[in-house]
Amino acid sequence: MDAVATRVCLSTTEAIARYRDMVYGIALTHTGNRSDAEDVFQEVFLVYHRKQPSLEGDERCKAWLITTTLNCARQLTASSWRRKVVPLYESTVDGRDEERDGDRFAFRTEEQDAVFAALQQLPRKYRSVLHLFYFEDMSVAQIALALGIEAGTVKVQLSRGRAQMRERLKGEYFDE
Amino acid sequence: MNNNIFRDMRAQMKPSAEALSRLEAALEAEPVADKVPGAVSAAAAETAAGPPPASNPAVAPSPASGSGAARTTGSSRGPNRRSRRLAIYLSAAAAFALVLIAGGSVLLSGLPFGGPKPLDGLDFSDSPSLVAQAGAVRAPADYEELYGILEEAYTARGGFYGNGVMEIASAEDAVASGAAVSDAAAGQSTAPSEDVDVPTVTPTATEEADTAAAPEAVAPGTSVAADSDYSETNTQVKGIDEADIVKTDGTHIYALTQNELAIFKADGPNTVEVSRTQLASQTDYSTGSSPREMYLVDDMLTVVIDYYHYGTVDEPYLEDASSSSSSSEGAAEGDAATSQIAPAVSEETLETRLAFYDVSDPTAPTLITQFAQSGNYRNSRVYDGTLYLISSYYLYAGMDSEDPGSFVPLIGEGEARACIAVEDIRIMPEVQQPHYTIITSYDIVGQERLDQKTVLGEAGTVYMSYDNLYLASSIYTDEVSNLYEDSVYTIEEHTTKNSTQIIRVGVAAGALDVAAQCVIDGMLLNQFSLDEYEGNLRIALTLNNSGYRILRDISHNVESYQYDFENPPQTNALYVLSPSLTVLGAIEGLAEDERIYSVRFTGSVGYMVTYRQMDPLFALDLSDPANPQVLSELKIPGFSAYLHPFGEGRLLGLGYDADGARTDGMKLSMFDVSDPFAVSELYAESAEAYDSEALYNHKAVLADAERNIIGFYGYGDSGGGRYYVYRYDDAGGFELRGALTLSTEYGYEIRGLFIGEYLYVLSGDALDVFALEDLGTVASVPISHPDEDGGFGKVMPMAVPEQP
Known part of the structure; x- marks a missing residue:
């Protein structure tokens, strides 16, 4: 060419x-x-x-x-x-x-430190997806393309990762 | 989670200066790579050759926030309202800085030196000003000319990798499509099943008269179908439908759930799923498709589907990494699928497809036909039975002048593909970008393509009136405005600017006419920033021209950045543009140092919310296009991120409450706009939810004044997401009717709609049905997903090893 x-x-x-x-x-x-x-x-x-x-x-x-x-x-x-x-x-x-x-x-605030700590404790695959979604502002489709997994899988992992995050943060910052 | 927290956190996660210099040193120690001789030094030379950042608009640095502004806004704790944009600026600014550092000592040769200037105060005498320029749009004579233009655009492009700014500024776009990212993936397109080397598309374009019978101007925002008792997708313009993941015709509910279409018979307590249709699939890692959004017109369901195919996959990095590393056991566990996808490809196809399903028998949807066009899905509209589909197509895979298929977008039906005819391609007068926006129109009932046009340019934000489709994109410029020496320092002054390109495409019953374009200072918030009224376009913009300077002491090999503003100077403006996109009238200098958070136009009046500490709601009189005026200004705490006309003389605002440092939640406001000279806030209600998709995606809002219902899904402090249902009356204000627990505890892309006496809320896991009368649960239809736990049915153990 x-x-x-x-x-x-x-x-x-x-x-x-x-x-x-x-x-x-x-x-x-x-x-x-x-x-x-x-x-x-x-x-x-x-x-x-x-x-x-x-x-x-x-x-x-x-x-x-x-x-x-x-x-x-x-x-x-x-x-x-x-x-x-x-x-x-x-x-x-x-x-x-x-x-x-x-x-x-x-991080600047305790809350942010807590969120980061909760993120750290997530299973790696959830962490990857959550990071790309929230910190890199990537869409589900973009994450799917980048990681080579199906969009549906990304959605499920997002949803579960989020749920676990909230579970971990319960009583600390979002439950007062 | 509160997105503001993430954005603020993101802005903090940056490599330290030591880490960067360590990397720089390590790179210098590296032998020059063979494949690309002297990558680093070559870049340095490029940098030295001219003011490189100026030719790199897409990187969108706003260095004013590089270390000063973002930190400052963040230091006050609490949700960082400004951080959405700042975060982007921040990383980009850092990127920019590094290019210069790499340029190093040779940077200054070849640049003109100006006289010394005092260090304080950059010259912003040409601060926010009106620079709308209209220019003629034309078609290239032939593919050869087009090739030349693309070649030039490529050469001139410092880094035109998508106009990221606007997509990011508009959260809806960022999440839903994100041109800067996903669209950039488009490469050389090839027909899936055959090679097309001869353009064979017959243009059906006709020179349409600019006289589509526009319906009477109607107040937007009513989401109830005229003659029936069910809600429709909340759209910007009444009668112009916008695609969504859920649609209803009053008897059935159609939902895109993962890769399937689920159809429910909506019957209150007896609601059942009647069919499930596989819409898309992933055959392997390199080929797949996924449904994005859909429309329902009569019995025809049209689904927009992203399709991608990557030709060959390069050797994954994992292989040689693990062979050269002692920690291969780490590589073996988990994420194996991910690590196998080293995304190096030599050929790829990215298409936006439009599938027509006959759903006259909802238990058995039938695929009628499928159309395709190059590029990623960007946006769409349906008006009067005609569907307008917009995709963005980037050329990345190289161009072959002998093969138009390598540089002209493809279009087709079924498996056939053909190049867009040269007479359907339009070149913009000022901005040459090496990528395309492809617009096609379809007759939904007849399932045929009516017209197609392609413009060289971007469509970050799309707004459609009854007569025109407007494509807007953001352009960022960074120019070296002055260069001089002072004592031991060489000082380089930069000015930066955001401007917006607008392209008007006439739409008359499907015929597309790329009619006008302009470039204007400032940046848009989202589609609600644009509105057409009596043939003129009103546009609300935030202007943030800014600047910074670099002080460089070559003898000691140090440089530092100086930002004159903690926050970039911002102001806001409203322009009224003629059909040829020349400026008819303007209001400038609105809300200094604030920026626009929401806009809504209703007829001859416009409302604009800007924000810094307090929320001024401006009412603007736009009845005289040459003389727009501010009618009133209302300052209230917090700000509204979405404005929705809610019955006669009322404007609903959904936004944030600014009181309270950390967990200030959502706020509902009802404005009395019956007297635009004295707009007032009648009621404000603090919501339990602290975040909601409704704040950045209007399609997630259910609002109907007639039925007196305001519904949205939000994340509350008491754990889990809820679907919140409010009603409002002038006597008592807002009343929270219920915080409904759904079958999904933590959902996203939740949609609520009503049919008759029932409220249906669709989440990824279930369709929950509530009686509107008392909001009691009457049914919950689960939606099962066969492949819930992994792309290919395998669940990998991914748990982080326990700490000792």
Whole structure:
């Protein structure tokens, strides 16, 4: 195809510029602490840079970054567990462990911290879908495309994840 | 959950500066990639070549909020009302910053240096101003010319990956379609079953007269069918139907539930499901479809379906990641399906399909025919038996000048596809974007396509009057306005601006005429920001020209950003545009430093809610298009996100209460607008619910003054979602008749409708029936989903391992 140069795949710089917050946000939701999230963040873009995946379209780049971030985060947390490291910050929220406390991501309000903690406790698949829906403003259809699952499945996971969130937050912030 | 919390949280989740510099250092240490030589340095060179961010409008940075504004608004705690847009700005601003950093020290060569200026106070002398420009729309001479235009647009595009701003600004659009994201997925379209290389569509366009017999202007907002006792989809314009996931004809209820069409016989306590039809399916990970919305006209049910097919899938990242990593056991558990989908594809088809089902026998819907057009579903309307379907088509897969199929949208019926004829394509005079909006019209009863037109441009927001379809999209610009040196600093000043492109398409009994376009300063809220009255278009806009400057000390390799405004200076305006989209009249400078939260026009009067601390409701007199005027301004706490005419002289507002720091909930307001010179709030009612789809999707609102019912689904503080039913009278105000518990505890896309003496509420899991008289439950028809637990019937154990 002697076509216009339409390699729409973003350069690494462009990809970072456009998606760094998204990648970091997903990493944070799926690792629960600052340093792991930064490791994942770095890893994802390094892999992107090395592979320069031949993705046609911004949307493909985005989906690639989403799935790669999820994979990296899962691998990292899996290995963390093997090392008996406790990445989730609810155990450190009381500030006993200063090192960990410094590592945890603190939101502006207690309510936001509580919501984030509840999100952390969700099964991974619900967490992914909820994150993309609420934090990335993606629609059900877009999430389905990005994750390669059916829209109906996304809806069900959204609904259940939401229900579990509320269950966990009951009595704390939404039930007063 | 309260969406504001999420948006505020989202704005905080950003990589630290150290993380970024660590990444930057790591990237520099990397050998230059072979596949794309010098990706990073190439980008830097591009950056150096000119003011790159200016050519990157779609990224939509509003750097004024980069570190100052969003934080400031958030620091007061409580739901961040402004964060919906700010969150977007924030991430985009950060993105923008990084491009510049990567540009590094070579950035400044080639840019003109202006004289030094004092650091305080950017020059905003050309602040919000009227710049509506009308221009001629034309068809390209042939595909060759079209190809050239696309080529140029591609080249010129810094990053025209969809005009995200407007979609995001309008939550309805963001959630329902989201051009910036899903539409961007469209790539080279190929016919599903055959290769089409010769355009064969016969244009049926005729030069229609601009004289469709418009019905008498009617007050919008009544959702009751004229001659029957049941509610219909809540629409903006009376008589112009909007697609939804639930429809009724008064005897049956039709519902899209996951990938199926469920039909119920609506009979109060004896309500039963009479049929279930599979509408869409997913054959494998790369091919599938899903129904979006539908219409019901007589016995014809038309369903809009998204179809996608990705040709080949690249090797998933997981493979080499796990081979190079010691933690492959982590990869093995859970999410296996997800990780297999490395979304690299070489060919893809994204289509919007329109399926016609004969439902004269509701127990056995029959598929009559199916039409298709390239791109993602964007919006639609039905007026007078004609369906208008709009999709967005992005070219991502490359173009072959020899093959029009690679750069011209396809259209067809059944399995046949053909390129849109060149005479049906329109080029906009100012804004050249390498993507299409495709508009088709159909006779529903005859199941035939009447006309098609394609414009090079975007349709982020769609509004339809009886005579015209208006497509609006947002354009963001960021320009380097000044560059100078001061002491050790090199200072680069930027001004940023949001403007809106509007395209008017005449619709006369299905014939489409792309008649006019303009670009005007400011950005729209949603479809209610647009309204046609006596041939003129009224448009309400928020203007937020802004600016920032970058201070760079090259010798120490540091740079910092300076924002002159904690919040971008905002103001609001209303314009009256002629049919050729030139400005007839304007009201400017409304509500400084606030922005529009809801708009509603009724006849010659318009209502506009802006918000910062208090909620001013403006009543605008638009009877003289050349001289629109503010009639009155009412300030009340909180704000209304949706306005609905509710009987004679009454305007219902659904919104938020601003009192209380954290959990201020929803608020219902009833305004007396019988005297537009003295609008008043008659009653305000704090609702238990703190959030509802009704606040951003008018289709989720059931409101009928005649039957005196206001219904919406909301999330309450007492746990679970409820369907709230209110009534209103001038003597006693609002009365909560019931907070109905549904079969679904936590639902979304919940719709309530009434038929006769019963209220039907459809959730994903059930159709619950209540007697309107006392709101007692009379029936609950469960909706089972065979594949509830996973895409392909497999449930993967996904639990997070227990903490030791």
